[in-house]
Amino acid sequence: MALFTWNDSYSVKVAMCDQQHKKLFEIINELANAMRMGQGQEVVAKSVGDLLTYTQTHFRQEEALMKKANYPQLAPHQEMHRKFVAEVEALHNQAKQGKAANSIQVLNLLRDWLVNHIMKVDKQYSEPLNAAGIC
Ligand SMILES: [Fe+2]
Numbered sequence: 001m002a003l004f005t006w007n008d009s010y011s012v013k014v015a016m017c018d019q020q021h022k023k024l025f026e027i028i029n030e031l032a033n034a035m036r037m038g039q040g041q042e043v044v045a046k047s048v049g050d051l052l053t054y055t056q057t058h059f060r061q062e063e064a065l066m067k068k069a070n071y072p073q074l075a076p077h078q079e080m081h082r083k084f085v086a087e088v089e090a091l092h093n094q095a096k097q098g099k100a101a102n103s104i105q106v107l108n109l110l111r112d113w114l115v116n117h118i119m120k121v122d123k124q125y126s127e128p129l130n131a132a133g134i135c
C-alpha cells in the first residue's frame with residue numbers, strides 16, 4: 001500500500017523535478033513497506049541507502065536548474081538540502097549498524113520533508129524557472 005501518493009497539488013511546474021519527486025515518493029513508500037513488514041535491518045538499510053543516493057542526485061540536478069535560472073534563493077535552498085542529506089545520512093549510518101530506527105519517527109521526518117519542502121520551498125522556484133524557459 002502506498003502511504004504517500006503524488007498528485008498534481010505537488011507539482012512544481014518543472015517536469016524533471018516532478019518526475020524526480022514522484023520517484024522519491026516511491027522510494028519512501030518502499031522504505032515504509034520494508035519497516036512495516038518488519039523486514040530485516042539489511043533491507044531497511046538498503047532502502048535508506050537508495051533514498052540517500054536518489055535524494056543527492058535530485059538535489060544536485062534541482063540546484064543546477066536554479067543556478068541556470070539565476071534563482072536568487074539558491075543559497076538558502078541549498079542549505080535546506082544539505083541539512084536534509086545530513087539527516088538521511090545519519091539514518092543510513094544507524095541502519096547500517098543494525099540499529100532499529102523508530103519507524104514512525106523516520107516516516108514523519110520523510111513526510112515532513114516531502115510535504116513542507118516540495119510545497120513550501122520547491123514551489124517557490126516554479127515561476128522564476130518557468131520565466132527562464134525551464135519547465
Ligand atoms: Fe528542493
Ligand SMILES: [Fe+2]
Nearest residue numbers: 017021062122
Ligand atoms: Fe525537490
